[in-house]
Amino acid sequence: MNVRVRSRGDAGMAALVWFLAIGISLSYSQEPPSFPRLSLQPGSGSYTFLQESISRFYQAEVSVQDPPELSLLLYNPQWADIPNPPSTLLAIASRTNIPVDTLASLNRLESINQPVAFPILIPNQPGLFVSPSPKNDLEDMIHGRLAGDDRRSEGVELHIGPGTNSDYEGAWLFFPGARLTSSERLLLYQVYFSIPLRNYRITAPFGMDVNPFGEGTRYHHGIDLASDTDDLYVRASAGGRVSHVGVDPIYGLYLEIEHDGVFTTRYAHLEQVLVKKGQDVRTGDGVGIMGNTGLSTGRHLHFEIHKNGEVVNPAHFIRALRY
DSSP: OEEEEEEEOTTSOEEEEEEEOOOOOTTOSSOOTTSOBOOOSTTOHHHHHHHHHHHHHHHHHTSSSOOOOOOEEEEOGGGOOSSSOOOSHHHHHHHHTOOHHHHHHHHTOOOTTOOOOSOEEEESSOEEEEOSSOOSHHHHHHHHHHSSTTTGGGSEEEOOOOTTOGGGOSOEEEEETOOOOHHHHHHHTTOSOOOSSSSOEEEEOSEEEEOTTSSSEEEESSEEEEOSSSOOEEEOSSSEEEEEEEEETTTEEEEEEEETTTEEEEEEEEEEEOSOTTOEEOTTOEEEEEBOOSSOSSSBEEEEEEETTEEEOGGGTOGGGGO
16 A cells, blocks of 8 residues: 655655555565565566666656655565575675665665575665664664654655564654665674784683682673784774773773764773874774783783673674684
């Protein structure tokens, strides 16, 4: 069923946008009967419709003509109506000409490496879909950037579900033509953070570990890294802004870098800090010298990642730590 909604643009002028209001579930085993099916067979009606809509969208961006109505189609890699049907996010994006950003945000996919072996939704135009209830780190970042009071009016409110899937309850927002930021894209590609030392060995893992200062175990809120070389430079794990520089009885001399308002990285036991609070840094910039300050058993770097103020396992965000 087509439903008319009203969107408010930056200039305050109203634009009318249409979307397909449907109940959906990404866990079903059969195609919902009311959902338009997308065939990737060149020349098929649905594929032609998709490509013509995309073309109209880009033409509307540089002219005064109206953009196409927003419609959602269903694609299932298991239909196999073409040889070697695409079953990865990149392959589906390439075949449909819909950006990876759009497909990931609509289908709640948090990794470019996530296999697509289930039906997914394909919109007929690029943009970002914002869930009212983020469920992964990528959605947290998109929601924080676009769903606030300063940007919300640029989006189109729509109701996709819920159908039988609670993931699609509530009022979603669609931002036509919007793309992921470079940081959000790095998170989608799972290369958001990097090891803050050029040469390193892990001396203490994240989580429960033997207490080096007494008997028993302790919960270690980060990872400890040491270096066997003369390169003692500590580097920014990701681009951001230095949010804190201080001294603590436990952490010693330490600094924190904020990344996109969602993540913060902490670098502790430093001998020297090379940056100032408020300074912008890029991935790999030198921010300190590894040291032995605070409660420490020797020269090393204690490294933490915080998400929305809560400590998280760095291995979830640094590919090199998973192997």
